[in-house]
Amino acid sequence: MLTTAPLRAKEPYPNRLIRIVVPVGPGFNTDALARMLAEELRKKARVQVLVDNRAGGAGGSVGAEFVARSENDGYTLLFSSPGPLGVNKLLYKGLGYEPLDLTPVGLMSEAANVLLVRAGSFKTLGALVEFAKANPGKLNYGSGGVGTSTHLSMEVFKTRTGTNIVHVPYKGSAAAAVGLLSGQVDMFFGELGASIEHIKSGRVAALGVGTSSSHRLLPGVPPIAATLPGFTSTVWYGLVAPPKTPAPIVDKLSSWVVEIMKQPEVVAKLQAVGGRAIGAPAGEFGRFIREDLRQLEKVIRDANITAI
Incomplete structure (x- = not known):
């Protein structure tokens, strides 16, 4: 059966x-x-x-x-x-x-990105753009690597402002942040959460946030969109x-x-x-x-x- x-x-x-x-x-x-x-x-x-x-x-x-x-x-x-x-x-x-x-x-x-520069280098986004235009290739920027938001955001920024700023890719955003803190690079699009303590300590300066309006964690820092309408970096x-x-x-x-x-x-x-x-x-x-x-x-x- x-x-x-x-x-x-x-x-x-x-x-x-x-x-x-x-x-x-x-x-x-x-x-x-x-x-x-x-x-x-x-x-x-x-x-x-x-x-x-x-x-x-x-x-x-x-x-x-x-x-x-x-x-x-x-x-x-x-x-x-x-x-x-x-x-x-x-x-x-x-x-x-x-x-x-x-x-x-x-x-x-x-998460929002924020444009960071070495402490004491530039006070405003306008001053940075003016210097970069007058001195093509003299400034450089760090990124977390090719294709990251930290890289592509700066490339959009360069295109929108007509500036020539040299790319220095690192193996990750943490390494790029160290590059900025140590003076190896002039600027870096860092993630706000990872950068806030360095900004508050004065070790780096924030020139603009990548959100469409001011961010509550950095109320005194204007959005980059105030200078470049429509610009975002997140x-x-x-x-x-x-x-x-x-x-x-x-x-x-x-x-x-x-x-x-x-x-x-x-x-x-x-x-x-x-x-x-x-x-x-x-x-x-x-x-x-x-x-x-x-x-x-x-x-x-x-x-x-x-x-x-």
């Missing part, structure tokens, strides 16, 4: 450790935000959530490629800023993955999954990200470091990535930045 064993019920997701890959080393703002998200996600998912730093490669491509090649079961995710999620394809040849194939899960937050952070991750898994993760970003304590933590909680769901995040990439492609083209 033939018997049929009962079908085994599909195990619910999640039921084991979730790994969040971060394509930068410990100590960077991306890493700090990923750890904040991981802690809150652990409470929602009721499983361990591990942050796995995998720095290296062109624009953080090592960590992104690892996730792109991982199983699409929802247990390996990528938390990143724009570079690995789109910009890298415009700037680096021979990437081992296609950024737009990654599955959007949720847009977490946005960096966003989001969570993605491997290509073709099943919709039910994405929907569950996405709903958790949205819920987490609405929590008052999370909103307060982000505001304290110059950030803004967004919490956009998967579909909206996917559209956001493509629109952001379209705008950045124009920036790269206008600034004549070539692929490496």
Whole structure:
């Protein structure tokens, strides 16, 4: 007599450790935000959530490629800023993955950048622009690397002001900040949260913030848009999954990200470091990535930045 064993019920997701890959080393703002998200996600998912730093490669491509090649079961995710999620394809040849194939899960937050100069060098943005125009190639600026918001923001600034300021790329924004503090470079578009203490101590001067209006953490510093209408400089952070991750898994993760970003304590933590909680769901995040990439492609083209 033939018997049929009962079908085994599909195990619910999640039921084991979730790994969040971060394509930068410990100590960077991306890493700090990923750890904040991981802690809150652990409470929602009721499983361990591990942050796995995998720095290296062109624009953080090592960590992104690892996730792109991982199983699409929802247990390996990528938390990143724009570079690995789109910009890298415009700037680096021979990437081992296609950024737009990654599955959007949720847009977490946005942070403002601020234009910093060496203490005692320039008092106003107008004075900086005037000097740069009169002395092409004499000033330089640091960035966190090719394709980062710190790089592209200054290239937009140069295009808008008609100035020639030499690019000095570093391996990460923290190293670029040290370059400014030590006098190796003249200016740097730093993330506000990571720069606020140096500004308050007088070690660097802030000439303008990248938000459309004055920022509450720097009430005396004007927006760059007051001098260059429409200019913004911010960096966003989001969570993605491997290509073709099943919709039910994405929907569950996405709903958790949205819920987490609405929590008052999370909103307060982000505001304290110059950030803004967004919490956009998967579909909206996917559209956001493509629109952001379209705008950045124009920036790269206008600034004549070539692929490496």
